[in-house]
Amino acid sequence: MSPSSGDRTIKQDFFPSQQNSIGYTLTSLPPNSDSPDREGRSSVRYKCSMINSILDVLRQRPGWVEIKEDGEWDFNWCDVGWLRENFDHSYMEEHVRICHFRNHYELTRKNLMVKNLKRYRKTLDREVGRLEGAKCDFFPCTFELPSEYHLFVEEFKRSPGSIWIMKPVARSQGKGIFLFRKLKDIMEWKKDGTRSEDQRDEAPVESYVAQRYIENPYLIGGIKFDLRVYVLVTSYLPLKAWLYRDGFARFSNTRFSLSSIDDQYVHLTNVAVQKTAPDYDPEKGCKWQMQQLRRYLTAKHGSEAVETLFKDIDNIFIRSLLSVQKVIINDKHCFELYGYDILLDQHLKPWLIEVNASPSLTASSQEDYEMKYRLLEDTLNVVDMEGRLTGKEKRVGGYDLMWNDGPVYREDVSLETLGTTYQIANTNLGCVNDRRKQLRQLLKPFPGHKRS
Amino acid sequence: MMEEGADLSVTIAQIVHRLKGAHLHSQLEKQARECLHRPEIKLESLKEDVRSFLKASGWERKLQNAVYRELHILPPPGHPAAPPEHTKEPLVYMRKAQASWEKRILKSLNSMCTELGVPLARKRPVSEQKELTNKWNEMGTDEPDLSKFRPVYAPKDFLEVLISLKNPNYDCREGLTANSHWGLIQISLNVRDIPQMREAYPELSLTCSQLGIDDHAHIPPDLFESEHIRIGKKVVSEQDSAAAQQYSRQGCPTGFRAQLWALILNATNEPEDIMHYEQLKAAVIHHDLLVDNLIYKDVKLTASNDDYYFVFEDFLYQVLLCFSRDTAVLEHFSYNSATPPKSYIQGKTGAEEFTVVYPPNGVIPFHGFSMYVSPLCFLYNEPSRLYSVFREMYVRYFFRLHSISSSPSGIVSLCLQFERLLQNHLPQLFYHLQAIGAQPLRIAFKWMVRAFSGYLSTDQLLLLWDRILGYDSLEIVAVLAAAVFTFRAENLMEVTSLASAEAVLADLSTLKVMPLLQVFLFA
Numbered sequence: 001m002s003p004s005s006g007d008r009t010i011k012q013d014f015f016p017s018q019q020n021s022i023g024y025t026l027t028s029l030p031p032n033s034d035s036p037d038r039e040g041r042s043s044v045r046y047k048c049s050m051i052n053s054i055l056d057v058l059r060q061r062p063g064w065v066e067i068k069e070d071g072e073w074d075f076n077w078c079d080v081g082w083l084r085e086n087f088d089h090s091y092m093e094e095h096v097r098i099c100h101f102r103n104h105y106e107l108t109r110k111n112l113m114v115k116n117l118k119r120y121r122k123t124l125d126r127e128v129g130r131l132e133g134a135k136c137d138f139f140p141c142t143f144e145l146p147s148e149y150h151l152f153v154e155e156f157k158r159s160p161g162s163i164w165i166m167k168p169v170a171r172s173q174g175k176g177i178f179l180f181r182k183l184k185d186i187m188e189w190k191k192d193g194t195r196s197e198d199q200r201d202e203a204p205v206e207s208y209v210a211q212r213y214i215e216n217p218y219l220i221g222g223i224k225f226d227l228r229v230y231v232l233v234t235s236y237l238p239l240k241a242w243l244y245r246d247g248f249a250r251f252s253n254t255r256f257s258l259s260s261i262d263d264q265y266v267h268l269t270n271v272a273v274q275k276t277a278p279d280y281d282p283e284k285g286c287k288w289q290m291q292q293l294r295r296y297l298t299a300k301h302g303s304e305a306v307e308t309l310f311k312d313i314d315n316i317f318i319r320s321l322l323s324v325q326k327v328i329i330n331d332k333h334c335f336e337l338y339g340y341d342i343l344l345d346q347h348l349k350p351w352l353i354e355v356n357a358s359p360s361l362t363a364s365s366q367e368d369y370e371m372k373y374r375l376l377e378d379t380l381n382v383v384d385m386e387g388r389l390t391g392k393e394k395r396v397g398g399y400d401l402m403w404n405d406g407p408v409y410r411e412d413v414s415l416e417t418l419g420t421t422y423q424i425a426n427t428n429l430g431c432v433n434d435r436r437k438q439l440r441q442l443l444k445p446f447p448g449h450k451r452s
Numbered sequence: 453m454m455e456e457g458a459d460l461s462v463t464i465a466q467i468v469h470r471l472k473g474a475h476l477h478s479q480l481e482k483q484a485r486e487c488l489h490r491p492e493i494k495l496e497s498l499k500e501d502v503r504s505f506l507k508a509s510g511w512e513r514k515l516q517n518a519v520y521r522e523l524h525i526l527p528p529p530g531h532p533a534a535p536p537e538h539t540k541e542p543l544v545y546m547r548k549a550q551a552s553w554e555k556r557i558l559k560s561l562n563s564m565c566t567e568l569g570v571p572l573a574r575k576r577p578v579s580e581q582k583e584l585t586n587k588w589n590e591m592g593t594d595e596p597d598l599s600k601f602r603p604v605y606a607p608k609d610f611l612e613v614l615i616s617l618k619n620p621n622y623d624c625r626e627g628l629t630a631n632s633h634w635g636l637i638q639i640s641l642n643v644r645d646i647p648q649m650r651e652a653y654p655e656l657s658l659t660c661s662q663l664g665i666d667d668h669a670h671i672p673p674d675l676f677e678s679e680h681i682r683i684g685k686k687v688v689s690e691q692d693s694a695a696a697q698q699y700s701r702q703g704c705p706t707g708f709r710a711q712l713w714a715l716i717l718n719a720t721n722e723p724e725d726i727m728h729y730e731q732l733k734a735a736v737i738h739h740d741l742l743v744d745n746l747i748y749k750d751v752k753l754t755a756s757n758d759d760y761y762f763v764f765e766d767f768l769y770q771v772l773l774c775f776s777r778d779t780a781v782l783e784h785f786s787y788n789s790a791t792p793p794k795s796y797i798q799g800k801t802g803a804e805e806f807t808v809v810y811p812p813n814g815v816i817p818f819h820g821f822s823m824y825v826s827p828l829c830f831l832y833n834e835p836s837r838l839y840s841v842f843r844e845m846y847v848r849y850f851f852r853l854h855s856i857s858s859s860p861s862g863i864v865s866l867c868l869q870f871e872r873l874l875q876n877h878l879p880q881l882f883y884h885l886q887a888i889g890a891q892p893l894r895i896a897f898k899w900m901v902r903a904f905s906g907y908l909s910t911d912q913l914l915l916l917w918d919r920i921l922g923y924d925s926l927e928i929v930a931v932l933a934a935a936v937f938t939f940r941a942e943n944l945m946e947v948t949s950l951a952s953a954e955a956v957l958a959d960l961s962t963l964k965v966m967p968l969l970q971v972f973l974f975a
Contacts, residue, residue, distance in 0.1 A: 221763035221829070222589060251763060255590045292760060295706055295911050299831050303707040367759070434670075 041095065044385045046075040049082060052362045053369060057376040063386070075385055080104070080358060092333045097383055100357060101236070101334045106324045108338070108357040110209045111144040111169045113320070120323030136323075138316045139352045140212040144169075152210050156183060163213040168206055179213060186210075214351055217256065218344040220296065224256040225249045226353060227290070227342040229429060231317050231402070232379055237330040238405035241321055242382055243314070245398045245433040246371050247290040287368065294430030297348075305348060313342060313350045314427050318403055320352060337379055374398055374435060381439065388443050394426055396442065397435035402427050467522045475724050476518050483511055510691060517693035521718040524848060524924065527787040541789035541857045545619055546864075550789045550856040553613050557816055558793050560604050565742055568600050572795055572810055574740045581737050588733070592756075592765035598749045603819035607901045610818075610854060611636075611894070614864055617856065634886050635871030636893045641858055643869035645876065649931060649973055653923060655701040656966075658974045663703025664915040664966030681705050684712065693718055701922035703915055703966070710831040716921050717848070719840040729836035732774035735812075739777075743811045747772045751822045760910055764829035768822050771839050775846075781813035784847035789857035790814075815851075820898075823905040824850050827913050849926055853901050861926040866900050867893055869927060873934040877972070881941050890953040896933040899960075903929050907960045916965050932965060935972035939963070 044064045048055050054077050058064055067073045076098045078086075083100045092098070106112050117136060125133035143152035145166075156164065166186065168176040180186055217224045230244040288296075298306045317340065339359025343351045361376065363369035378397035382389075394401045394408060401408045402425070409423040471477055484502050487493055493501040506512045527539045534542075541547045565572055576584070587594065619639045633640075644652065655662065661676035671677075680702065687695045688711045696715040704712045714720075736744075751768045755761045775781070785792055792814025794807045825842050832838040852862045859865065874892055875882045885892055899907050903926065904916060919928050936957065937944065943956045 222766055223763055255593065255766070288760065288763075292910065296830055298706040299709060300833070301707075303705070365759075432668075 041074060041385050041387070044075050045071065045073045046077065047073045048077040049079050050077060050361060053372045054361050054376050057373060057380065061377075061380060075383075094332075095385070096333050097335060097385060098333055099335060099337065101233075101336050102329045102331065104328070104336055104357045106327045107320065108355050109169050110142075110167055110354055111207050113324075113355060114139065114142045114144065114209060116323045116327060117320065120319070135315060136319050138312070138319070138350060140214060142209050142211040145208045145210055147207075153183070156210075159212075163215055165211050165213045166208055167211065168208050214343055214345055216346045218346050218348065219256055220249075220251075222255045223251050225251045225288075227293070227313075227340075227344070227350075228359070229290075229313070229317075229340045229342060230359065230375055231321075231338045231340055232335065232382060232399060233321065233338065234335045234382065235330065235332070236321075236325050236328045239321055239325050239403055240401070240405070241317065241403040242396070242399040243317065243402040243427045243429060244375055244378070245290070245400065245428050245431055245435075246375060247429065248368070248371070249288045249290065249293045251286045251288070253286065287364065289367070289371070290430040291432070301348065309344070309348050309350065310427070310429055311425065313429065314402065314425055316340070316342065316350060316352050318407075320355065321403070335379075335383055337375075374433070378435060378439075381443075393442065395438060397439050398433045400426050400428050463523075463526065466526065467519055470522055471518060474518070475722070476514060480506070480511060480515065483509070513691050517691070517715070517718045520693045525784070525787065536786070539787055540785070540791075543619075543858050546617070546789060546856050546858055549613065549617055551791070553610075553856060554791065554793065557604055561742070561793075561816065564602065564604075570742055570745070572742045576738060576740050580740075584737050588737075588770070590766055591769040592751075594748075596745070596748060598745060598752065601745045601749050603750060603753075604746060604816055606819040607898050610863075610901070611897045614856065614867060617864065633871065634875055634882055635868070636891050637864065637868045637871060639864070639868070641860075641865050641868055643860065643865050643872060643930075644927065646873065646973060649927070653701075653919075653928075653973065655922075656919075656970055656973060658970060661702065662966060663705065663918075664912075664964065665970065667703075677705075681707075684708055688712065688715065691715060697922055697924070699922075700918045704918045706911075706914075709914060709918070713831065713921060714837070714841055717841060717844040719837075719844045721834070721837045721840065725840050726836045728780075729774065729839050732777050732839075733770075735777040736773045741776060741811055743776050743817060744773055746817050747776070747822070750817055750819060754820055754906065755822045755826050758826070758906055761823075761826040761829070761906070764826060767829045767833070767835065767838060768825055770835045771825050771842055772817070772822060774839060775843065776811040776813055776815070776817075778813045778843065779809070781815065781843065781847060782809060784851060785814060788851050788855055789859075789862075790851070790855040815846075818854065820902055820906075823902050827905055827910060827917065830910055830914070848924075849920060850903070852926060853903065863901065866926060866930040867897065869930040870896055870900065870933045873931065874937055877934065878938060878941055881937065881944060884945055885953060888948055888950070888953075890947070890950040892937055894950065895954055895957050896937070899933055899936075900929050904932065904960075908963060908965065909961045912963060912965045919969075928969065931972060932969060935968040936960065936963065938972055939968055 042063060044061075045067045046058050046064055047067050048058050058077065059066065064075075074096055076096075078098060078100065080100060083098070083102070087098075087100075087102050106116055117139060121133045121136040124136065141155060143149075143155070145152060161181070163179055163181050165177065165179050219225075227247060227249050229247040232242040232244070234240045234242070294306065294310075297309070320340075336357060337359065339356035341353040341356070343353050345351065361372055363372055375398065378399050382396045382399055389396065394411075408426040410426045483506065487502060487505045490505065493505065503512075506515075530538055530542075537547060541550065564570075584591075615636045615638070617637070617639050622640055650657070654660065661680070663677070663680065666676040667673070667680075684699060684705050685708070687699050688708055693715055696712045700712060700716060719725075747769070751765060751772070755768055756765050782792060792809045793816065795810035824846065825838075828838055828842050828845070832841055849861065852859055853866075854863065856862070856864060871882075871893055882892065903920065904913055908916065916928065916932060920926055940956055944953060947953045947956060
């Protein structure tokens with residue numbers, strides 16, 4: 001049932017610029033807007049270091065011009081390496097935008113994220129109470145190694161037989177991760193000293209985190225999966241965060257069983273790792289769109305249980321962002337698109353696995369390409385270089401405003417909620433994404449009015 | 453009037469006969485016996501008191517549901533002197549065609565068997581049995597060599613047979629005229645046209661709300677959805693089959709579709725159902741059947757390659773392998789025009805007393821068969837539950853999609869209905885397509901044989917199957933096929949070959965079925 005050219009009229013024949021180009025074509029997506037009311041820039045000069053869907057999105061945006069080499073730019077989709085080297089030395093005019101926060105790693109490096117979350121939880125315990133602090137109970141017991149080695153051993157001994165997972169703090173795509181049940185497994189690893197092939201002797205000991213492995217993940221068809229969800233932060237002080245309706249569930253390639261810890265292909269669900277597994281079939285979709293997952297869970301557990309689940313997932317985003325709010329260097333030039341990895345357990349409890357500052361924008365299929373295209377298009381809509389938004393919007397395309405210096409609620413008042421103080425959060429993860437219609441209505445100027 | 457009364461008592465007698473001795477019967481007796489201890493049962497009014505107890509405790513409802521289920525599969529009353537074949541299929545030429553088609557299938561199966569030297573059935577050695585028991589939940593990881601096996605037949609082979617069906621009493625006119633039938637089906641059956649469909653399917657009308665349309669994102673839930681959900685909850689708690697069926701006509705909410713379908717089909721998950729399933733599983737472990745390889749091949753070729761159903765591969769084996777061994781399925785052949793294939797025990801060919809039905813359930817899988825099960829995996833994950841629901845759906849509906857009969861839900865009627873609806877609704881399109889050698893049925897057939905499974909997106913497919921259950925008929929499948937052509941008519945008018953027509957209709961995954969059906973029938 002993989003989509004083919006079907007009835008989608010191919011309006012423009014764009015050549016996607018992907019490294020492993022499988023020839024995806026852009027089909028039936030309309031040009032950005034008819035005649036935008038340009039209060040902002042009439043033309044935007046951009047730099048982009050990626051060769052995947054973001055480049056296509058940028059190239060196809062009306063009025064946006066690519067700058068190569070050294071030239072002045074208004075917008076930069078950079079990678080974190082560039083940011084590290086250049087951010088501090090760059091002067092940016094007021095209107096300029098860049099796609100990372102200077103010290104995003106406070107949220108995206110596993111050890112720092114855990115540290116910040118633990119600290120935030122302690123603050124909540126202290127200032128509000130244990131009940132509030134317990135709302136941060138969404139990440140598994142984690143210790144930084146080698147600094148917290150002794151604390152880790154204490155906890156490890158307290159729960160003998162449980163499985164732990166070791167992850168390098170700074171690497172992505174599943175590299176360097178392994179599972180263990182016995183302390184001697186990591187003793188050997190410590191002695192071994194060969195954490196990776198590309199590590200040099202002079203390099204400092206790489207930091208790892210040891211985390212309690214979730215042994216009862218939610219399985220579909222006996223297969224483990226995790227969720228990738230997209231959250232866009234346009235400001236930390238005050239905190240303004242948007243949640244995208246689309247996302248996906250990534251399936252492991254093989255059935256789940258605890259008996260083979262060594263088979264990392266079972267346990268790690270990153271697509272990057274799955275791609276190297278011996279029986280990986282690139283034509284076989286290892287992903288479900290979020291809408292499909294939501295429907296499946298609703299069919300299995302009923303809508304109330306699923307609504308609770310998605311509320312709990314919202315909670316993860318908000319608390320994790322709040323935990324780093326005061327640590328991240330806020331800068332009005334910065335915005336950041338995070339890829340959250342969430343794992344569900346059999347009790348339908350969501351767990352935060354990690355946050356990615358550079359979620360993969362390379363597509364694994366035509367469907368995936370289109371989803372990422374929409375996501376990036378809407379990201380640029382929210383960033384709004386063209387100045388078409390009022391700033392009061394609660395929804396832009398597939399993005400719903402989740403937090404705006406406080407929780408954001410839907411305005412609808414239904415007969416059931418009238419008379420009660422119950423309010424529904426303004427998030428719609430896994431729900432219908434009728435973004436085109438919404439964008440058409442949103443980006444039309446009011447008759448006779450100019451946008452203020 | 454007298455005849456009606458006589459018919460009714462015959463029906464009642466038939467149903468009583470079927471239910472007598474069923475597990476429900478013994479359960480009711482047990483309940484009635486045990487309730488005698490209860491204080492509210494008085495000797496003077498014993499009968500009424502026991503009756504009210506059974507009603508209050510929900511047992512009467514269970515009996516009602518069981519009776520309702522029997523009514524569904526009960527064939528229409530026939531003449532007392534009619535032979536049993538007439539219950540299977542009243543028209544002789546259809547029976548003959550079905551019989552010769554079956555002969556062909558069997559020949560194909562037997563020759564594959566001889567060619568490959570694989571026995572039809574084989575007892576597994578103990579070591580193999582043990583291995584299979586351990587691997588029961590992950591049979592998908594097995595990679596047996598299936599290259600030599602071919603599906604016994606594919607839908608397009610079956611289509612050729614249907615196209616060649618001729619009624620010896622009916623003289624088809626040569627040449628195309630405004631009055632003739634331009635499609636491929638050459639026989640005439642009574643199929644409903646649009647005005648008749650409107651009358652029979654009033655709940656799909658523009659003035660009636662339903663899921664798939666009125667639960668759309670921008671419509672406030674108070675207008676329909678919330679109330680519909682509330683009613684749905686009530687139907688489930690009342691455990692009423694008939695109410696559930698009526699309810700399903702307007703669509704089942706995702707949250708309790710699973711319970712509603714189980715209710716409509718009266719597919720229970722009592723201990724005896726679980727035990728039955730376990731017995732079938734044991735049968736799979738003990739014996740290996742040739743058809744098992746056909747099932748493996750089919751799953752690998754179809755469901756495993758589907759973007760959404762690949763995840764359920766293991767469930768499909770667990771259901772289909774057991775299904776092949778379920779002799780309870782043989783019951784449905786009394787009203788199915790098909791007859792289960794017979795095989796002879798080795799060395800005793802010809803001796804009637806040594807025949808066995810092969811496979812044990814009498815159903816030989818074809819290419820795409822596993823797609824009947826895949827959407828159900830979305831709703832049920834306990835294997836025995838999934839199995840009961842699938843089996844009931846098969847013996848009520850799916851079997852009609854691959855046997856030659858005159859039933860209004862049979863594939864022949866569906867093909868004819870599709871062609872007639874399209875020809876009457878869009879004659880220009882139909883004419884154009886047949887002129888360029890792209891007969892619409894050649895494209896739509898594969899959708900109808902699978903009841904659109906694997907062609908529509910899952911949520912849309914489930915909305916369609918809600919209506920199949922709700923109206924107890926597969927006609928809606930033919931209507932949808934015509935509605936799809938209508939929807940893409942503009943593009944289809946531009947094509948100049950069968951291949952380009954296929955391309956226009958290759959991807960149905962974005963279609964919304966309820967608006968299409970509604971517009972086609974009522975707009």
